[in-house]
Amino acid sequence: MTNSRARETTEAIERLYISMRHLFYRGFFKPAGVSGETIRNLLKIINPEIYGSMNIASKLELNGLMYVLDRLPEGIEECAFIHLTSDEGFDKGSFEPIVPKKRRRNCYRIDEHQMNIEVLLGRSEIYDILTHLTFLFIEADKIRNLAFIQEENWKPTRAFKIIEEVVKGEKKFSRKEKEVALIHLSSLIGRTFDETLMAYNTFGDDDNPDRLFKIIYNLGKVSLEDAKQAREREIHFSSILRERVGHHYFGEKWANKVKEVLFDNDLHMRPLHIISANMHSVKNVLYANNALKKKQHHDIDYKLYEDISNKKDLRDKVLKYALEEGMIYIDDKSGSNIDVQIIDLSKTDLKNTPFSDSKFGGDDVVLVFDYAFGEQAFEVMDELLRPFDHKGEIYMMKVKSVSIMGKAGILAGGKGDIMIPTSHIFEGTADNYPFENALSLDDFEDDELQAFEGSMITVLGTSLQNRDILSYFMNTSWKAIGLEMEGAHYQKAIQVASKIRHHITPDLFVCYAYYASDNPLETGSTLSSGGLGLTGVKPTYLITVRILDKILNGNRKAINNA
Secondary structure, three states: OHHHHHHHHHHHHHHHHHHHHHHHHHOEEOOOOHHHHHHHHHHHHHOOHHHOOOOOOOOOOHHHHHHHHOOOOOOHHHOOEEEEEOOOOHHHOOOOEEOOOOOOOOEEEOOOOEEEEEOOOOHHHHHHHHHHHHHHHHHHHHHHHHHEEHHHOOEEOHHHHHHHHHHHOOOOOOHHHHHHHHHHHHHHHOOOHHHHHHHHHHHOOOOOOOHHHHHHHHHHHHHHHHHOOOOOOEEEEOHHHHHHOOOOHHHHHHHHHHHHHHHHOOOOOOOEEEEEOOOOHHHHHHHHHHHOOOOOOOOOOHHHHHHHHHOHHHHHHHHHHHHHOOOEEEOOOOOOOOOEEEEEHHHOOOOOOOOOOOOOOOOOEEEEEOOOOOOHHHHHHHHHHOOEEEOOEEEOOOEEEEEEEEEEEEOOOOOOOEEEEEEEEEOOOOOEEEOOEOOOHHHHOOOOOOEEEEEEEEOOOHHHOOHHHHHHHHHOOOOEEEEEOOHHHHHHHHHHHHHHOOOOOOOOEEEEEEEEEEOOOOOOOOHHHOOOHHHHHHHHHHHHHHHHHHHHOOOOOOOOOO
């Protein structure tokens, strides 16, 4: 039964992406039209874990709604017209950019009814946005059907009238009256009072305490206008966006800037170690002790890294010190949203770091760049590994290693655990990427955290993952340990550059390691249940130290300093 359901879901995911790609090149679609209905039905078949009770018509999915709205611009629930654009100069006008809480993208409220969303990260970002919007439309139509009586010309229910009173703010509600309104709201959305109260506190803040009421009201109102054909919802893709997607427009600009900085600092002919990670852990491991006048102990000082994560003044001190000691920071302006740090190891004092016993004496350079998003990983890595043309002279990149550290969903463990992939299985395709990982379970065997080794699935989108598919990959001979969005894209670029196009030496070593941000097979542990918080500090820094150790000690077995 599970395998049958997995096949059905896999087919639905493939059809969903084909449909989305078709609509993208067509240029527009209506969520309530035939095309929109097709996408909606496919998403319902997939029934992603992250969207919880999406398929229950009488119950609103609150965790999924919070997850989606954190990744879409504030106010999108009020808009019937959503335009996906490239970087087309909206910042040159008087429009104030709206940046979603948990996605680095500029959005612009054009007028009362239209929201423009800049898409700079390629197809994965388009699929991500469309999936979230489809979920939003499903929930909006639920609200409409629960809040209005169609047989009576869409007459609003008593509960919706009370919600409207709260939203309009013409009357000041006492605490008791607000609780009564919350009871009516909970009845409308099919949730218990305590669930609704918790969501009210989670969605709202001091500046906008009634945000949950406003979201429910506006989603229902826009959906009603569409149903009555007073204002039909539409999604548009700009012609500039359609021209640029798939052509490495932003990735090429990004990579050229990075190579120019390497050249300008006479680092372009040095041995290079590339790390895709965050913008704090490598810097903190190499500079934090000296910056904050701390002494390195035998163990990794996780408490120090937690303090830095919590305190901006400490972060500022470490950054200031690192820049003074020669670290180069590239604040990305290419549109790729990927910042870069360049560290010349010949100028880096390792005595007060976890590598004080290292015999390293080379002039290698470490290039750390921020997380990519899905298919964007291939674009930026492919462009970065290409030979550099400077004033008519071609320079080959002297890459010695590529390391990928990131967050991923785990199938065999829990939040904070570590995954060491031996291959990447590209979901929905016949492309699989086995490789020799310089990291292994032996590098983590003495540590408190659980570590798992095996295949990992590179998924088309985290928001589409379904329990049956994931169980199939975990329990069959695939023996997958987790899922993420970039691994196969990175490995494809590395293999193309090293083994096919010969842009870099085939002798480089690779380090892949992920720490678990969620377990999509466990209720309450999906991405919509919340972030890792400080739970992520230990695996992040443990993996960072292990990667740096491979770089500094020539890919030998890791020193035991954890």
